[in-house]
Amino acid sequence: MEIIPYKPYIDPEFESLIERIYPPRVCIDNETCPDCTLVKVDSANKRGILLEMVQVLTDLDLVISKSYISSDGGWFMDGRSVFHVTDQLNNKISDETLILYIQQALCTNRREGIAKELQARLKRDVRPRHVSVENSALEITGTDRPGLMSEISAVLHELGCHVTAAVAWTHNSRSACILYIEDGLDGGPITNPDRLAHVEEQLQIVVAAHHREGEKRSARLTNPVAGRTHTERRLHQLMYADKDYEQCQGCEKGVGHWKGCIRTHVFIEDCKEKGYSVVNVRCLDRPKLLFDTVCALTDLQYVVFHAAVSSKGSFADQEYFIRHEDGCTLDKESERIKLTKCLIAAVERRVSHGLRLDISTKNRMGLLADITRLFRENGLSVSRSEIGTNEDRAIGSFHVTDASGHEVDAHTIELVRQEIGGSVLVVNESPGKLDNRSRVSLASLLWSHLERISSNFSPIRP
The missing domain is CATH 3.30.70.260 (ACT domain)
Structure with missing residues (x-):
């Protein structure tokens, strides 16, 4: 006779009961710090809430320079999860409509969503482009x-x-x-x-x-x-799911010039007195880094109870106190090795390789096919791309290398520009040629201003 393990029944409505009784509270503080806005969130620590908060701020193109998260007994300690944020030009968040949007998005009665009137007043699409x-x-x-x-x-x-x-x-x-x-x-x-x-x-x-x-x-x-x-x-x-993380290898502790090494370092230790596993990640800073690491931890079914994240110069340091959803720490070496590889992969998947080509032109059927055909015919390989539409225009970016993964020569790029008709902008994002903060601002500014200058571009020839 098969023995079925006992699983207590939990009413689906119970999970949201605490949120309904004590809904999340958000404070936008522009007074405490002279150079950034503090977004303080008081909320029950339910599964995935940290990722949801980071996702809201990231999708608004806000730069998170520091973050402090702490929760014990189911609530963020001192009632706070704090994010230090600026816009892409390193300014505080002063737009009252944007502030109200952040408060509504984080203080979610998520079933109702954001008021359409507020979205209209914001005058922007806050989803990823x-x-x-x-x-x-x-x-x-x-x-x-x-x-x-x-x-x-x-x-x-x-x-x-x-x-x-x-x-x-x-x-x-x-x-x-x-x-x-x-x-x-x-x-x-x-x-x-x-x-x-x-x-x-x-x-x-x-x-x-x-x-x-x-x-x-x-x-x-x-x-x-x-x-x-x-x-x-x-x-x-x-x-x-494709197991791209299997080839990832981190630097051993004390090896690889920790202070100056541009590789991704992940170290996992025990905090036995508190019953946590402590995960430290050090790598080059870049946009959406916090989203990527929290995403990996969440999808691997780890719960973040405390965290401290900061960036200094070109580097970012992240420390997470975690347990598995079942309450266990990472006791097996195989678990530590897998988490190390997965976090390195999460950091490196979005790293840009090659030249960035930003494109804005009138949208039409077959546009992506024509652009990528020109890349292929000129020996270019796409390492990363993001393409979207804004009304009747297609706006996007490609990171391209040659077929061997090396930098593309200027002559090839110019040939592609001539073929496309001048609607391609080239931005060199090679490491060492632009510091990280410049890359952050330049990339986002290109996105926001491409439509404004796109009237000067000629259409792609069929």
């Missing part, structure tokens, strides 16, 4: 190789599918991309089951074409669902 919640989502993972994005977008164009947004990462010879597409014939998601199956089948053929037998790969097309996972979190999940 490459995120779409209305269209079909294509998720692809496999071996990274030059021309893959070009082949995928070409097939989609031939099948009459219009790419409205796309984001792609590469890491450790693996690639993952999410493309949001609509039926080019009718607009909106692809609702016909037969057509949906046909498009997915054709894309699976493309992905499988250059893979050896038994090699991991996937291509999956789905229609919109309520509560769709944040695109960048989903990319982390796809690459984790």
